[in-house]
Amino acid sequence: QVQLQQSGPGLVKPSQTLSLTCAISGDSVSSNSAAWNWIRQSPSRGLEWLGRTYYKSKWYNDYAVSVKSRIAINPDTSRNQFSLQLNSVTPEDTAVYYCARSPDYDSGGYYAPNFDYWGQGTLVTVSS
């Protein structure tokens, strides 16, 4: 059973950097058949995918256009976890942040990417 455990501060000051970590158990951040994502949810914007990291012979990242200039998602293979850094935050970045796994294939071996396992969520408030 895959489990994702999030950690990080719930309060960040405007213009500073939001940092969260997602520890993985039951799978590997270096898996060749899964990607590791950050997603946030707010009342005003609903669910918003922020980006992902994945390994297919080398490491790749994809980021949402809305945050591309100030986001970094990095794997930590020694600790089997991945992190989110979002720079220059504003109150509009206040949201519940989730990490999530997206496998390439379902249990039947069919190509079926989705978000099947999620972290518990972290409410991050941007306020001075």
Place this chain on the structure above:
Amino acid sequence: QSVLTQPPSASGTPGQRVTISCSGSSSNIGSNTVNWYQLLPGAAPKLLIYSSNQRPSGVPDRFSGSKSGTSPSLAISGLQSEDEADYYCAAWDDSLNGWVFGGGTKLTVL
């Protein structure tokens, strides 16, 4: 403004069948499958339907998904009070090279 479009609200009485639509474009729903998620207050999103019409193990068969062209939908039959939640569709977008979500549909069980 979300890339995928859902009705903001839907409602039904216990036992009824409700459907929630999700519209998009050729770069997302037109060329990739759709997933549906349920958000209950205070809980992480739950995968309900993947690949447009597949149910993960443990999801009741009251939940079903269909895809007709670029108009996928989620159907909930035998509506129950615990189905009151927000529902989101999602798909990969080939032009944006990223996942996109609908704006969410708030389902009320009357």
